Amino acid sequence: MPQSEPQRESGAFLDGYRTEAGILREHGTKKSKKLSKEAMMLRMKKDAANIRRYRKISDDVLTMKENNVYTENALKLTTQLLDWNPEFYSVWNYRRDILTNYMFVGLDVEKKHKLLVGELMFVLSKLKSFPKCYWIWNHRKWCLMNDERANWSAEMQLVAQFFEVDPRNFHVWQYRRFIVQCMKDGMVSEQGKDLLDFEEFAFTTKMINKDISNFSAWHNRSDLVVKLFANSPEASEEKEDSLRKYLEVFNRKSKKDFLELELNLFQNAIYTDPDDSSVWIYIRWLFGDYFLSDLSFKESVDIINRTYQVISELAQLEKEDNHGRDNQWCLKTQVYLLKQLYKVYKAEGTNDYPEDDARQFLEKRNRLIELDPMRARRYTDFSLTSK
Amino acid sequence: MEPQQFLGDLHVEYIKNLFRKPVYIEHWMAEHLKMNALYWGIGALFLMHHNAEFEKEDVVSFILECYDTRSGGFGSAPRHDAHLLSTLSALQVLKLYDALDAVSAEKRSLTVQFIKGLQLPDGSFEGDRFGEVDTRFVYTAIQSLAILEELTPEIVDPAVNFILRCQNFDSSFGMVPGAESHSAQAFTCLGTLAICHALDKLQNVETLEWWLSDRQVANGGLNGRPEKLPDVCYSWWVLSCLGILDKLNYVDSEKLTHFILSSQNSESGGISDRAGNECDVYHTFFGLAGLSLLGKENLEPIDPIYGLPVNVTKTIKKYPYN
Numbered sequence: 104m105p106q107s108e109p110q111r112e113s114g115a116f117l118d119g120y121r122t123e124a125g126i127l128r129e130h131g132t133k134k135s136k137k138l139s140k141e142a143m144m145l146r147m148k149k150d151a152a153n154i155r156r157y158r159k160i161s162d163d164v165l166t167m168k169e170n171n172v173y174t175e176n177a178l179k180l181t182t183q184l185l186d187w188n189p190e191f192y193s194v195w196n197y198r199r200d201i202l203t204n205y206m207f208v209g210l211d212v213e214k215k216h217k218l219l220v221g222e223l224m225f226v227l228s229k230l231k232s233f234p235k236c237y238w239i240w241n242h243r244k245w246c247l248m249n250d251e252r253a254n255w256s257a258e259m260q261l262v263a264q265f266f267e268v269d270p271r272n273f274h275v276w277q278y279r280r281f282i283v284q285c286m287k288d289g290m291v292s293e294q295g296k297d298l299l300d301f302e303e304f305a306f307t308t309k310m311i312n313k314d315i316s317n318f319s320a321w322h323n324r325s326d327l328v329v330k331l332f333a334n335s336p337e338a339s340e341e342k343e344d345s346l347r348k349y350l351e352v353f354n355r356k357s358k359k360d361f362l363e364l365e366l367n368l369f370q371n372a373i374y375t376d377p378d379d380s381s382v383w384i385y386i387r388w389l390f391g392d393y394f395l396s397d398l399s400f401k402e403s404v405d406i407i408n409r410t411y412q413v414i415s416e417l418a419q420l421e422k423e424d425n426h427g428r429d430n431q432w433c434l435k436t437q438v439y440l441l442k443q444l445y446k447v448y449k450a451e452g453t454n455d456y457p458e459d460d461a462r463q464f465l466e467k468r469n470r471l472i473e474l475d476p477m478r479a480r481r482y483t484d485f486s487l488t489s490k
Numbered sequence: 491m492e493p494q495q496f497l498g499d500l501h502v503e504y505i506k507n508l509f510r511k512p513v514y515i516e517h518w519m520a521e522h523l524k525m526n527a528l529y530w531g532i533g534a535l536f537l538m539h540h541n542a543e544f545e546k547e548d549v550v551s552f553i554l555e556c557y558d559t560r561s562g563g564f565g566s567a568p569r570h571d572a573h574l575l576s577t578l579s580a581l582q583v584l585k586l587y588d589a590l591d592a593v594s595a596e597k598r599s600l601t602v603q604f605i606k607g608l609q610l611p612d613g614s615f616e617g618d619r620f621g622e623v624d625t626r627f628v629y630t631a632i633q634s635l636a637i638l639e640e641l642t643p644e645i646v647d648p649a650v651n652f653i654l655r656c657q658n659f660d661s662s663f664g665m666v667p668g669a670e671s672h673s674a675q676a677f678t679c680l681g682t683l684a685i686c687h688a689l690d691k692l693q694n695v696e697t698l699e700w701w702l703s704d705r706q707v708a709n710g711g712l713n714g715r716p717e718k719l720p721d722v723c724y725s726w727w728v729l730s731c732l733g734i735l736d737k738l739n740y741v742d743s744e745k746l747t748h749f750i751l752s753s754q755n756s757e758s759g760g761i762s763d764r765a766g767n768e769c770d771v772y773h774t775f776f777g778l779a780g781l782s783l784l785g786k787e788n789l790e791p792i793d794p795i796y797g798l799p800v801n802v803t804k805t806i807k808k809y810p811y812n
Binding site: 146147150153154157158161165169187188190191192193195196199237241244245248271273276277280316318319322323325326379380381384385387388391393476477478480481485489490 | 620621669
């Protein structure tokens with residue numbers, strides 16, 4: 104260990120590098136007090152023994168890896184090293200090679216499953232401390248892909264536990280979708296697969312009702328809606344009223360009736376928190392081409408106008424509550440709806456787009472330029488005819 | 491209290507210090523990021539016109555030490571396994587020093603094989619042979635092949651199709667089809683489309699532009715997803731996308747500049763995710779990259795597609811070739 108201030112010659116990074124000032128910190132790490140020289144020396148002394156141990160075990164593991172050593176002892180050493188540093192991806196790789204080339208050899212399905220259950224427990228202990236580490240999630244998936252007896256419902260319970268801690272961790276959402284896909288891949292019946300999609304759809308409703316600003320849930324909902332319009336399970340199977348209504352709509356492939364149902368949901372959400380962008384982004388999608396292209400001219404005009412009305416009422420209330428200040432998300436959605444309405448008229452080949460709507464469009468867009476000057480330029484580019 | 495002047499000299503010192511002999515345990519524990527750190531650190535120095543802080547020979551020989559003879563790619567540190575992430579960083583740094591020739595023809599062709607071999611039938615790429623798929627790896631593969639000038643329609647066309655499948659209901663992009671939008675993934679997807687000369691295939695551009703500009707929050711900083719806190723690194727991930735779409739003026743450049751500058755450390759240099767937090771080289775580089783895109787502080791102009799200075803990327807042959 105260096106006793107004096109380290110040398111500063113160029114190329115010194117060949118020896119390693121220091122993260123005194125950090126390579127990539129956990130986001131949101133608060134600035135710590137600058138260490139005094141004495142404190143620094145003390146810490147270096149304290150770390151020296153750890154560094155020796157860490158480097159020794161890293162060297163040992165990398166050497167065994169280079170020599171293709173696949174033994175139980177090697178596996179143990181990777182456990183020790185990963186306990187210390189679960190970001191060491193090369194060691195996860197080596198661990199998988201040890202499992203594949205040695206531990207799995209000669210095991211029947213049941214014994215392999217048992218071994219992998221143990222492996223999953225190790226992975227879980229790492230994930231609890233590092234819930235956003237790509238390498239660890241990846242290893243968990245690898246384990247499940249190698250286990251013919253994988254217990255998917257246990258994995259779904261694990262996902263639920265992680266959502267308790269952070270309902271927007273995108274690793275967890277992605278993992279959930281992965282588990283669902285694995286469950287579907289293991290099913291013979293198409294009806295069963297569709298039912299699973301619908302259960303996931305119902306789950307997003309639950310998550311949204313718990314917290315309307317969970318954008319991850321709105322996102323997943325949009326993905327599932329498209330799937331369910333393509334294929335959905337029989338409505339008669341569903342006992343719960345509100346869910347059966349959705350199923351009937353999916354069975355009939357009626358995008359118009361779906362919009363009617365969603366109108367209730369988002370009306371609730373925008374009244375709960377009018378400043379939360381999640382639901383507004385969802386509404387924007389509901390009135391995009393995916394839905395409107397399936398509606399007749401009359402249906403489109405009718406539902407856009409009714410939605411516009413709902414938002415106008417909220418906008419009015421918001422204005423009264425906020426000393427005359429307009430809610431920007433109401434305005435943004437209003438101009439968007441007016442533009443979509445314009446497109447509907449255009450597609451119908453009529454020039455009857457109401458003059459009052461055109462006037463409203465300009466008035467609201469100009470109001471946005473005033474209220475939201477950070478994005479003034481995008482509003483000036485935004486017209487009824489802009490692409 | 492928070493700095494409002496650009497502290498370039500301090501940042502240079504900060505980055506030089508970073509590559510001194512490691513003394514704390516966590517210095518050793520961050521080796522899996524070393525190659526990326528090299529790209530962020532040296533990239534930052536080049537943006538500040540400090541191209542000669544390190545000896546080219548030293549840098550090049552370090553990178554060659556990270557070449558993984560088993561696979562043909564580059565690892566993050568000597569003896570670490572090759573991965574697409576570290577392979578791109580290695581190639582980017584070599585390109586910065588105009589030193590691609592240092593890789594022998596034989597090794598270079600194995601690198602090309604390594605990258606191409608990781609493409610899956612659906613056009614996506616896995617990061618290494620263990621199956622993790624992510625649009626990050628599509629981007630790193632495609633830019634790596636672009637630097638090596640080895641793109642072909644057989645690689646590009648399926649990759650473009652995969653990227654287009656990753657566009658979501660909000661018009662932005664996620665890590666795989668069905669995954670939630672995130673601005674860093676928006677960058678990897680738009681960057682891939684741009685390198686592949688396929689931006690004309692992009693749908694719902696106006697909604698995407700709105701999604702991107704909505705990432706700017708009241709204090710001027712940008713966030714990565716709706717209802718999340720702002721963070722300096724999105725000054726790159728979001729702004730580069732707007733740069734690619736030629737809509738940099740869809741956010742408030744002065745407010746963003748203020749946000750980045752106030753995240754500087756005025757004692758020891760470096761930039762953190764937000765004012766008052768601990769700095770690291772990742773946020774330092776992406777903060778500088780953001781300032782460069784905004785044309786601030788006399789920084790070297792950066793190419794929003796490649797994350798390299800424009801004077802470097804203009805030497806890359808553009809796809810489709812001839």
